Amino acid sequence: MTTDDLPNEHLECMQWAISHGAEVRGVVPARFPGRGLGMVATRTIEEDETIITIPLSLMLTVDSIPSTFVKKFQPGTPAQAILAAYLTRGDRRSLKKWDPWRKVWPSRQAFEDSMPLLWPEFSQSNSGAGGIILPPSASGTLETAQANPLGEGDKEIYQNILSRQRMRLQRSWEDVVSVIPDMDWDSFSYNWCIVNTRSFYYVGPGKDDPEDWNDALGLVPFVDYFNHSDEWTCDVAFRRTDYTFKANRRIEKDEEVYISYGAHTNDFLLIEYGFFLDHNACDAVYLDDIIFQELSPADQAELKQRGYYGNYEITSTGPCPRVGAVACISYMDSEDWRNIMDRDSTEGVDPQKTAEIISGWINAYLKDCEASIESLERNIAAGQDECRNARVTVILNRWKQIKSLCQSALDVVDRDNTDAE
Ligand SMILES: C[S@@+](CC[C@H](N)C(=O)[O-])C[C@H]1O[C@@H](n2cnc3c(N)ncnc32)[C@H](O)[C@@H]1O
Structure with missing residues (x-):
């Protein structure tokens, strides 16, 4: 872990979040080999201590972007598509507010390196050309068996993961180009990946939880520095007016602080987030x-x-x-x-x-x-x-x-x- 050589832009992002109502106690962004940026404890944090609070007003959701932009889209357009479109082609003045935070996001190259969705081998289909054989849960096929129809149940998201992701991106793209025909693919797919890898669960005020959790998402500045672990040390609570991040055990100074992105298998983490864990109690x-x-x-x-x-x-x-x-x-x-x-x-x-x-x-x-x-x-x-x-x-x-x-x-x-x- 290192904070000494951390470019100023990360501390500026933290200051920006604080000046917009975030409360941050005992953590700062830091670089971790193999994990990019993450959050590190700057002192001992006690169990149950709230380390970060982010007000709803700081979030970037379909409810916080200008309604004139959202209204362009057909009802039912995925939130992920609208957010990615806004980040790509929203009004520059309204987007400016987020600049200090957007500056610290990974580059498109980082996604091209880590996310199979953007690998040239998988640009056409799940079975990679040139011999990259994805695991069956990701590709939906075993060498020794034909792909079969899926079963039923909540584990389905852990099979055919790449096809499902590709379909979501394709659908988002079609919904968006039908409204903004000169949308740029590279920028749009980059911002779609940003939303995919950095969103939190979000349901707007007065709205019910949607059937598909992909429709319940929003970007939460600054806390998108947190990396994932199956032994996370910080619990996230969404209270509809704010997000709170609370230590679930004592955390020592200089320890990386992790949240959980969900009880995901390694194939899911690989496809959806571009990494997987060495040890993962949720792997299957x-x-x-x-x-x-x-x-x-x-x-x-x-x-x-x-x-x-x-x-x-x-x-x-x-x-x-x-x-x-x-x-x-x-x-x-x-x-x-x-x-x-x-x-x-x-x-x-x-x-x-x-x-x-x-x-x-x-x-x-x-x-x-x-x-x-x-x-x-x-x-x-x-x-x-x-x-x-x-x-x-x-x-x-x-x-x-x-x-x-x-x-x-x-x-x-x-x-x-x-x-x-
Ligand atoms: C919400 S961001 C976290 C901040 C990110 N590390 C950064 O540098 O901006 C999610 C991304 O962080 C990386 N990540 C999260 N947890 C990780 C882990 N345990 N090991 C390696 N990479 C991880 C993956 O690239 C993932 O898509």
Whole structure:
């Protein structure tokens, strides 16, 4: 961590926020290797101490930008599209207020380096040209399986992540160019990424929470310096009039202070934010594409009706209960299977068989990992272009993490099976 060589613009940004009503106690921006800027404690911070308060008046949301600009857009245009359009083509005088804060944002090059969405390999599709193989949760495809329809449930955002993101950007772009035809793509996509990586949850006064959380966002100056950790030390509370940032444990002087961007998998962090964590308690991958191949139409219908279709998650601590349920349906008598689902019966369950089926699925995923790792390593060895090699290395490291997650899950399945014998 270093604050000594911090360019003045960061302290000016903090002063600007304070002069517009922000209260800042015990933290300043600082540079952290591999994480860009972040927030550091300048003294010991006690548990429950409020370190920052940001008034609503400082925020940049669809409610705070000139209504003449917002009114140009059709109802239903995503907030992210309107904000990115405003940052790109809003009235210069009204935008000037935000200059000290915008000055400290990352460059477009930083996004081009870190966000697969902007990598040339993925400009057309999810399966990168030139051999960059994205993890299945990001690309929506396994080498060994055709992409299948997704299941149901709140975990869906963690699959097909790049397609979903590309669709959101595409839709934003179309909505915006239909109103501002000479919008510049490079600037717009840059500002779209800014909103994507630096927004907070925001719902305007008197409004209900929208169905899609992508529609509930706003930019909150200065606190967008906070980096993410799955062991965050600062809780964020949105009270509709302000945001408060409160330490959830004692923080020592010179420690980086983290918030949580959500309980996200590493593939989600990679695609949506352009980084992933070395250790992430929320990391997971999904066996859907492998399992879907083996399900009969009747089993699919039964699983759908019970809300058990898809989102077959594995973590380093083993498979989720949905995986066990779908393994059982593949060999059990229908009546017995319904009884385990409805009455917690164990009649007809063969734990060894269940474990063998699950191990087979995880091993199929592992095979894909190994093939991808080999191919990416060959790709790096043959590559001449340094920037491209850096991109391939990021993805290779992610595949290695996935391989180790699968191996841990496999160990858990094998151990549980041995214990049951
Ligand atoms: C809200 S900004 C945080 C401030 C940012 N680091 C900066 O330099 O302006 C979010 C971005 O910070 C980076 N980031 C956040 N948490 C990180 C972490 N734990 N490790 C590496 N990069 C991180 C990612 O580039 C992400 O898109």
